[in-house]
Amino acid sequence: SQTIHQWPATLVQPVGSPLSLECTVEGTSNPNLYWYRQAAGRGLQLLFYSVGIGQISSEVPQNLSASRPQDRQFILSSKKLLLSDSGFYLCAWSVLAMYKNIQYFGAGTRLSVL
Amino acid sequence: SQQGEEDPQALSIQEGENATMNCSYKTSINNLQWYRQNSGRGLVHLILIRSNEREKHSGRLRVTLDTSKKSSSLLITASRAADTASYFCAGGAANAGGTSYGKLTFGQGTILTVHP
Numbered sequence: 001s002q003t004i005h006q007w008p009a010t011l012v013q014p015v016g017s018p019l020s021l022e023c024t025v026e027g028t029s030n031p032n033l034y035w036y037r038q039a040a041g042r043g044l045q046l047l048f049y050s051v052g053i054g055q056i057s058s059e060v061p062q063n064l065s066a067s068r069p070q071d072r073q074f075i076l077s078s079k080k081l082l083l084s085d086s087g088f089y090l091c092a093w094s095v096l097a098m099y100k101n102i103q104y105f106g107a108g109t110r111l112s113v114l
Numbered sequence: 115s116q117q118g119e120e121d122p123q124a125l126s127i128q129e130g131e132n133a134t135m136n137c138s139y140k141t142s143i144n145n146l147q148w149y150r151q152n153s154g155r156g157l158v159h160l161i162l163i164r165s166n167e168r169e170k171h172s173g174r175l176r177v178t179l180d181t182s183k184k185s186s187s188l189l190i191t192a193s194r195a196a197d198t199a200s201y202f203c204a205g206g207a208a209n210a211g212g213t214s215y216g217k218l219t220f221g222q223g224t225i226l227t228v229h230p
Contacts, residue, residue, distance in 0.1 A: 006156075032216045043202060043222040044157075090156055094216045101206045101216035102147065105156035 002027035006091045006106030013113055019064075019078040021109050023091030026072065031093040033074040034103065035066055038088040050074060086113045120203060120224040128229050133190040135224040137203030138183075145206040146179055146186045147218065150199045157202065160188075195230040 006023045013019060025031055032051055036044040046059045048066035056066050063082050067075045074091060088110050092103040121136045139146070145164045149157040163170045163179045163186070170177045176189040190197055204218040 034217075041225075044220040046217060046219075049217060088154075092157075096216045100145070100162060101218065102159050102162060103157075103204075103216070103218060104159070107156045108154070110154070 002093075002104065004091065004093055004104055004106045006109060008109060009107065010110045011112070013081050013111065015083055015113055016080045019076070019081050019085070019111070021076040021089055021091075021111075023074045023076075023106055024072055025074075025093045028072070028093070028095055030071060031095050033068060034092040034094070035074065035076050036090040036092065038090060038108075040088075044090065048076070081113045083113050086111055120201070120221045122224060123222070124225045124227070126227045126229065127193060129193060129195055131193055131228075133193050133197070133226055133228070135188045135201050135203075135226070137186045137188070137221055139186075139203070139205045139219075139221075140184065141205070141207075141219075143181075143205040143207065146177075147204045147206060148175075148177060148186075148188050149202045149204060149220075151202065151223070152199050160201075162206075190226075193226075193228045195228050198226060198228050200225050 003026045034049045035047045037047055038044050048058055050056050050068045053068055064078050088108050090108045091106040094101050094103045119138050127133055145162050147162045148160045150160050151157045161172045161175055161177050163177045165181055174191045179186045200223045202220050202223045204220045206218055
């Protein structure tokens with residue numbers, strides 16, 4: 001069966017420090033991968049998506065970047081965190097089949113930038 | 115931009131009652147999905163309804179879709195305290211197999227509280 005791992009669960013970082021959040025998927029090949037950010041009590045904002053190794057599309061301009069060094073690994077990074085980067089970050093994967101684009105989510109990372 | 119807009123933003127009911135949440139969307143979709151999120155956790159897929167379907171059932175869940183009004187509703191029957199969570203609708207783009215790359219556009223969610 002497919003599983004998705006996302007870590008760490010919580011992270012407290014000072015302003016100006018770097019960031020690296022990792023997401024890995026098991027049990028499937030060539031998934032589409034997604035990074036979302038969720039502000040408190042709000043919906044999900046798509047930050048990045050990837051359809052293959054090294055292929056990254058950014059949805060919104062921001063202080064973050066993403067990379068996909070391996071088929072089932074998706075990394076969210078920042079060189080210098082801002083206060084506004086605080087939030088709940090979710091990784092998700094999907095495999096398109098018969099126009100079904102169901103997404104499967106990790107447990108999320110709560111990032112607090114102080 | 116967020117495509118789906120849920121209504122109400124918050125819903126508080128007693129155990130055993132039915133809970134109805136509504137969602138409106140703006141652009142053409144291939145399917146409409148509902149997800150559930152427990153506090154501080156990831157989202158879990160509940161049900162998908164295709165654009166050529168009008169109603170779908172799964173256990174205590176009933177979803178309707180009206181493409182002419184660009185709206186959907188999620189009904190949870192005989193609610194339980196364990197149903198307490200946030201519920202999100204998400205629109206799958208009309209060309210899900212093409213350049214949309216399976217992207218979903220999520221609404222702001224409805225917070226459901228079921229009191230025992």
